[in-house]
Every structure is written in C-alpha cells, then in structure tokens.
Amino acid sequence: xxxxxxxxxxxxxxxxxxxxxxxxxxxxxxxxxxxxxxxxxxxxxxxxxxxxxxxxxxxxxxxxxxxxxxxxxxxxxxxxxxxxxxxxxxxxxxxxxxxxxxxxxxxxxxxxxxxxxxxxxxxxxxxxxxxxxxxxxxxxxxxxxxxxxxxxxxxxxxxxxxxxxxxxxxxxxxxxxxxxxxxxxxxxxxxxxxxxxxxxxxxxxxxxxxxxxxxxxxxxxxxxxxxxxxxxxxxxxxxxxxxxxxxxxxxxxxxxxxxxxxxxx
Amino acid sequence: xxxxxxxxxxxxxxxxxxxxxxxxxxxxxxxxxxxxxxxxxxxxxxxxxxxxxxxxxxxxxxxxxxxxxxxxxxxxxxxxxxxxxxxxxxxxxxxxx
Numbered sequence: 001x002x003x004x005x006x007x008x009x010x011x012x013x014x015x016x017x018x019x020x021x022x023x024x025x026x027x028x029x030x031x032x033x034x035x036x037x038x039x040x041x042x043x044x045x046x047x048x049x050x051x052x053x054x055x056x057x058x059x060x061x062x063x064x065x066x067x068x069x070x071x072x073x074x075x076x077x078x079x080x081x082x083x084x085x086x087x088x089x090x091x092x093x094x095x096x097x098x099x100x101x102x103x104x105x106x107x108x109x110x111x112x113x114x115x116x117x118x119x120x121x122x123x124x125x126x127x128x129x130x131x132x133x134x135x136x137x138x139x140x141x142x143x144x145x146x147x148x149x150x151x152x153x154x155x156x157x158x159x160x161x162x163x164x165x166x167x168x169x170x171x172x173x174x175x176x177x178x179x180x181x182x183x184x185x186x187x188x189x190x191x192x193x194x195x196x197x198x199x200x201x202x203x204x205x206x207x208x209x210x211x212x213x214x215x216x217x218x219x220x221x222x223x224x225x226x227x228x229x230x231x232x233x234x235x236x237x238x239x240x241x242x243x244x245x246x247x248x249x250x251x252x253x254x255x256x257x258x259x260x261x262x263x264x265x
Numbered sequence: 266x267x268x269x270x271x272x273x274x275x276x277x278x279x280x281x282x283x284x285x286x287x288x289x290x291x292x293x294x295x296x297x298x299x300x301x302x303x304x305x306x307x308x309x310x311x312x313x314x315x316x317x318x319x320x321x322x323x324x325x326x327x328x329x330x331x332x333x334x335x336x337x338x339x340x341x342x343x344x345x346x347x348x349x350x351x352x353x354x355x356x357x358x359x360x361x362x
Binding site for chain 2: 115123141156
C-alpha cells in the first residue's frame with residue numbers, strides 16, 4: 001500500500017483491456033453470424049475475435065493478480081467488489097440455466113402432437129440415467145468436498161495440503177468431464193433430433209461448458225496456491241472459484257433429476 | 266435496507282476469514298485444521314465410493330437400441346452446417362458427397 005494514500009480504495013490505472021475486450025466480443029459476434037451464414041471470411045473473423053477475447057482475458061486477469069498480490073491494492077473494502085461481482089455473476093448464471101430448465105419442462109410437460117404426443121418423443125432412445133449419469137452424480141459432490149477441504153487447509157495455513165486438495169478437486173472434475181464426453185460420443189441421438197435432443201444438449205452442453213470453465217478456474221487457484229499467492233486472510237479468487245464450483249454442482253443435481261431421470265421416463 | 270443487510274453480511278464474511286470467531290482451543294486455526302482433516306476424510310470416502318460405483322456401472326455394459334424410423338422431427342436439417350451436410354457427432358448420412 002502506498003504510504004501517502006489516506007483511504008483504502010483502489011484507484012485503478014488506465015487500462016487498454018476494456019476496449020480490446022469489446023472489440024474482441026464484436027468481432028466474435030459478427031464473425032460467428034458470418035460463419036453460420038454463407039459469408040466469406042466468417043471463420044477467419046470468428047477465430048480472430050476469439051483469440052482477441054482470450055488474450056484480453058489473460059492479460060486483464062494477470063493485471064488484477066499483480067494489483068492484488070504485488071501491489072497490495074486489494075484491501076478489505078476493495079475485496080467487497082469482487083465478492084459482490086462474483087455473487088451477482090452466479091445469480092445471473094442461475095437465471096441462464098433457469099431458461100433451459102424452463103424450455104425442457106415446457107416441451108416435456110405437454111408434449112406436442114408433432115413429436116407423437118409423448119415424452120421422450122417416439123424414436124428417441126434416451127440415455128439410461130442409472131448408468132453414467134448416476135455415476136457422475138457422486139463425482140461432482142466429491143469434488144465439492146475436496147474444494148471445501150482446500151478451503152479449510154488454506155484457512156489453517158496448511159499450504160501444501162491445500163495444493164493437494166485442489167489437485168484432487170481438479171482430477172475429479174476431469175473424470176466427470178471425461179465421462180460426459182464419453183456419453184456424448186455414444187449418445188444415440190443428437191442436438192438435431194427433435195426438441196428432446198435440442199433441450200437435452202443445450203442444457204447438459206452448457207453445464208459441461210461451465211464445468212470446464214470451473215475446472216480452469218480451480219487450476220488457476222491451484223497454481224496460485226502453489227506460488228503462495230493465497231493467504232489465510234486473503235483468498236478472494238479461491239472463494240469465488242469455490243462458490244462457482246458449488247453452483248455447477250447444484251445445477252448437475254437438477255439436470256440429473258429433471259432431464260436425465262424424470263425426462264427419460 | 267436490503268443492500269445494507271447484504272453489505273453487513275458480506276463484510277462479516279470478509280472479517281470472519283481474518284479471525285475465525287469459533288475458537289475452542291488456545292491455538293489459533295485449530296478449528297480449521299480439524300475441519301480440513303474432516304473434509305479430507307470425506308473426500309477420500311467420496312473417491313472410494315465413486316471408484317466402486319464406476320467399477321460396477323462400467324462392468325455392467327449396456328444395450329444398443331435399433332435405429333428409429335425416419336420420423337420428420339428426427340435428424341432435422343434446415344440448412345447446411347458451415348462445415349458440410351453432416352453434424353459433427355452423429356452417424357454420417359452423406360459420406361460420399
């Protein structure tokens with residue numbers, strides 16, 4: 001903390017990342033639309049936009065980590081910002097998934113005559129919920145237990161144990177994603193097979209995508225714990241990752257019960 | 266009012282991580298060491314049960330159904346994908362094209 005500063009707020013330096021992120025998002029959106037319609041150069045603009053976005057994410061978060069660890073700008077008051085931000089972000093994610101559950105329930109509670117008036121639609125061979133999905137159900141909560149272990153290890157100042165706990169968390173996450181990938185590969189229906197395929201793959205696919213994001217977030221936390229960035233008093237990044245991970249875990253439980261199990265009966 | 270409640274709850278949460286209020290032992294952080302050991306055991310228990318369940322589920326094997334008749338709501342194609350006529354993860358219908 002700078003000696004002359006008489007308040008605990010972080011006055012940020014000018015940064016190029018907001019505008020570069022915006023340009024990346026614009027290129028990604030326009031490139032994505034061009035790619036999905038027969039425009040020339042769509043794939044190129046889309047890749048350029050994604051590279052721009054990923055680069056911006058990397059350098060922006062790198063800057064935030066430098067501000068918090070090396071420059072010590074993240075006082076107790078400043079930490080409230082990312083806490084509020086993480087909570088609001090997760091609330092917005094709840095609404096995002098709510099829409100997919102709504103779509104699935106809307107289509108399954110009163111199946112339209114166009115799909116034979118039954119759910120699952122006639123001709124759809126659903127995945128058995130008591131095979132891979134049931135196996136995946138204890139894997140995610142076990143991973144949640146491991147992240148809680150990591151949290152208490154950080155609070156107790158057991159730095160090495162915390163790294164081990166995060167390794168266990170990430171390994172369980174990877175096993176989950178592996179099983180999901182296997183199941184996707186073997187699935188007898190696709191996203192273009194009726195409203196069942198569409199709602200199924202939209203909901204489970206976005207969940208899988210979020211599991212991958214959460215896994216990357218936890219890997220970053222593990223690396224930061226290994227490097228000694230996280231202390232007993234200050235580990236907001238880890239807490240955000242843990243909240244996010246529990247959220248992804250809870251979404252899976254709802255997916256299992258309502259889409260795999262109830263939706264497959 | 267609501268924001269004040271959330272704010273005070275958040276700042277309480279922030280403060281408790283500095284100095285845990287529940288301190289039953291003279292050594293600081295004993296509580297967390299205990300909790301860490303407990304959750305470590307729960308994790309191992311979880312891994313053991315997942316492994317056992319995996320061995321059971323994967324050894325069972327599963328049946329493959331037959332291909333359904335070509336109902337109009339299956340294999341929907343309104344336009345070609347950017348990469349061609351076939352989807353990425355499905356039985357190829359247009360292999361020769």
